[in-house]
Amino acid sequence: MNIELQELLEKYKCDKESVFNTWFINNDERLKAFRSIRRGVQKVILEIKTKEFGNDYKGSSLEFVLNCITEQKQVFIGASHAFYWKPKLRIPDIYENEENKMAFGQFLENCYNATREDRILKEIIHLDQRKIKGLGPAVVNILYFLHPEIIPPFNTAIVNGFNHLFKENIKLGSWQEYLRMREIIIGKNSQHRSILSKDLGAFSGLLFDIGVKKLMVGDEGALSDDEKVKIEKLLKKRHKEVTNEKEEEDLHTEMQYHLLKIGHSLGYDVISASNDRSRCHDGTNFSFISLPGFPDIGVDRDTNNTIALIDVIWFEKGTNKIVCAFEVEKSTSIYSGILRLTDLYFSFPEDPSSLFLIIPDNREKELELQLSRPAIKGNNIEIHYILFSDLRKHCDAICTFGDSKETLKKIAKVVN
Template structure:
């Protein structure tokens, strides 16, 4: 018990661990839950209407897995088990219509489930169908639907589990997954005050152990080759953390430019609820923005989603949104589109301008996403602004701009 407690604390205290860089103080992680849930709803609807297709590429399932794989290295390879491999005919949910429907029904039931036994029952039913190539990788999707009940699952997590608990559970087996889940839930309950009710915390611990980024007693005796491998992994992780920090700084800078312009144009400005303590250089957002998003006539889930939009401009002293901006540095452009769409659909009679703000190198990607038929059908007029344009013209718009329409001068339409 003491040994495991020490491992948990070592994991939490490491500033570059998954716990520190992904699980806590990470607004992208919080945003992902809503985007992935809505994406899964789209997958179910596409299967129902027969528009899902017979390939992973370009499907609504690809959007879901893209959002998941952006969630730190824990989920880096989460999409691979879902790629359609024609020669192997796996996973058999694209060309086999019965399997496709079964997968859709499984996702729909899990979406609406409220109890642990309902989820386990659905997992067992899916396992009994023996759909070729469709294994416990699905658990990584379920985690984002039920983070307190379903732990994610991948090679590193299995390896970490086997090392920590001296087990021999298998990667592709639902039976092994369910056994692992029971042990994970029991252990998490024992150390809940150190970890979290959200199973992402303990899954990150297992991942760090399985990837040899956190050494435990049973794996501490390494030969020179293994030591070299561990050193390379730790260097790679350090480089990733530095890169993420640079991206976060760039995201904050772009938010600041938008806050500064909105303030100069005379609007009330709100930043995402989890960004209000941020500052760029010597300018704190709390000094330029109103304290919180005013109450709106929307259900609580939608209101919470709107509250995660990076920057909102409102008419002075009102709750009417004039412009909304989603800054997408490396995260899913699709999830940003969803949040802007939620705003537009919730308040269809209010005229507003909606913008994605993206790095120059992602211009082709944003055009592709905005031109998707499923996005165009929503008839939500979203424009995009490149980082370089916002940075270059910020001061000029502050000085010479009269209202929100000034932003359309530097914006583009897909």
């Protein structure tokens, strides 16, 4: 443990005029802000979903959220500036660009519902990859009030204090720079948690006081070469994992889109899994070609919830009769998709649907082994499978020349 940094933290904690004592400790208004901001974020998400959000910051539900944050003063002075709509610069591009607006809403919803650190960090990296103009790390000032033990606040004073204390050169406006800064803050706060708090607002207050030159420091927090190498390796590993996962999710979304498009073109009512209905591919939102909600199919609640998680389902037009069900597989267990399709089959054994697995080309042998398992073959359930490449290649032709679900079976395979 860095003794000099420990002494600095003690000095910060004992200063009656420090952010720690004037904002962080024994502050009912700070605690009330958490509740107000969480409710406000829920309203932002709902308004974006229902397309009621509008095309300006002024008067929006987002303005309410940022007003609640900036009322905290000190650490959050200026937190709203990054969200002001600047028409000449077209930033931040979440007011007039519907796709970016939806992406921002989904980001907030996913972070709101997240319970694990890795999920939140993946959402941040996904948002960064979208390169939405003007939407930078200032967003974390909202996330702090959702996850104060995971996300530290971010502004000019905090960055200046961080760079001065740790002899770093973190720059404003970069998500990658923020994530590096966050790793160092998390590590140092963990080492000295007994002095401050698990809530990162306390440590961020220290950086703020240093940044505005209220607290003068020397070389107390300089990182060792080993610490720097460790942090760089961690950031690169996490970024690679998220990039790979994003590629898989994009492929999964593309395959769902092809299935929805084909089913819609063939005259069926179509719907995606209940947790995928806000997805979009090639500029088309799933909600525009899908049913608004899952029909009542006459089964118990638990079974209904399981079936509603099947990736894509086709219904006879205007009815609740399922005619086709599709599970799109990625790197996860193929067996779980088979089980969901099997559950559907046994829910309607007297009127079975056509069941399909959509798989990456390199998993064909693995799928054949799974479908050959005695537990599956013994049920005498016919499950077809289609390779990603075949679905992508023939989608438009089936939409143009197909006349029923049987057309799809021309590119499907079965395990004998």
